[in-house]
Amino acid sequence: MHFQWYPGHMTKARRMMQENIKLIDLIIELVDARIPLSSRNPDIDELGKGKARLILLNKADLAEDRINDEWIAYFKDKGYSAVKVNSKKGGGIKSIQSVIQEACREKTERDRKRGILNRPVRAMVVGIPNVGKSTFINALAGKACAKTGNKPGVTKGKQWIRLNKSVELLDTPGILWPKFEDQEVGLKLAFIGSIKDEILQTEELAAELVKFMGNSYPGVLEEKYAIPEPGDAYECLAEIAKSRHCLVRGSELDTEKAAAILLDDFRGGRLGRITLETPEK
Structure with a gap:
């Protein structure tokens, strides 16, 4: 299965981010805690050169906590500020304001020396589609400021x-990058x-999962769906x-529907806390 999705609005969004970067003191990059490295857009590092950086491991409640901590250590080791958050339920949100001030301490100090006092920190919130940027902003603001949805491409x-x-x-809108190496x-x-999902083969994707x-995570699917240990992926579906x-049609098995159920259960955390990649790998 070949993966690629880079619609026209993403090119436009990237250009808009480039134009606005000069107004920004801090880049807040949301990544998905289940895939912290794979959910980082490599273009962001290029865009954010010379800016203070904060990485938020969002949806931390869906990933293994022990591995979340390993990822936080990994990013801090690379020189980023990093925090675990669960924007939907508000976990970790209270600490963000102070983390933002800490990440921009050098900039605030420079302003103070130049006689500029109380200028607000301007932060750009970035991340790939469906990583939860709008949910995070609403949680931080304490009210609905940004449109949310559980499909990619809600913020335009x-x-x-x-x-x-x-x-x-x-x-900013969620953007991927033009080619997955x-x-x-x-x-x-x-x-x-x-x-x-519309451009993917659901059964093939679910079989890979x-x-x-x-x-x-052996045994998790067997327990969740009360099924015997299957011989292969399609048999499992x-x-x-x-x-x-x-x-x-009465008695024929609908494996397409079963594949959609499995993917939905995984994305919603109903299979338990699952991490797809670890720092040492």
């Missing part, structure tokens, strides 16, 4: 949001829902279809 244009006297945020990265992005679960009564 830029939007300035004033949090308080000391922080202003620029919300490594198709493994594309596969992981498809697992978490950052590539439009079954293989991953069998290797890294058939067993899930049987267990969940996914039928077409």
Whole structure:
């Protein structure tokens, strides 16, 4: 399966980010805690040269906590500020304001020496589609400022949001990059829902997830769906279809529907806390 999704609005969004970068003190980059490296757009490092950086491991409640901590250490080792958050339930949000001030301490100090006092920190919020940027902004602001949705591509244009006297945020659309050098990265992005499902083969994608679960989290699918240990990935989808009564034309198993159920359960955290990549790998 080949993964690629770079619609025209992403080219436009990247250009807009380039134009606005000079107004920015800090880049807040959201990554998905289940795939912290694969969910980082390599273009952001190029765009953000010379800017203070904060990486947020969002959806931290869906990934293994022990490995979340390993990733935080990994990013701090690379010189970034890094924090775990769960924007949907508000976990870690309270600490963000102070982390923003800390990340921009040098800039505030420079302003003070030049006699500029109380200028708000201007932060650009960036990340790939469906990583939860708008949910994060709304949680931080304590009100609905940004449109949210569980599909990629909800935010289409830029939007300035004033949090308080000391922080202003620029919300930006989620952008991928034009070419995935490594198709493994594309596969992981498809697992978490950052590539439009409409352009993917659901059964093939779910079969890949079954293989991953069998290797890294053995027994989880068997327990979740009350199925026997299957011989291969497609057999597993058939067993899930049987267990969940996914039928077409009376008695034929609907493995397409079973595949959609499996992907939905994974994305919603109903298979438990699953991490797809670790720092040492």
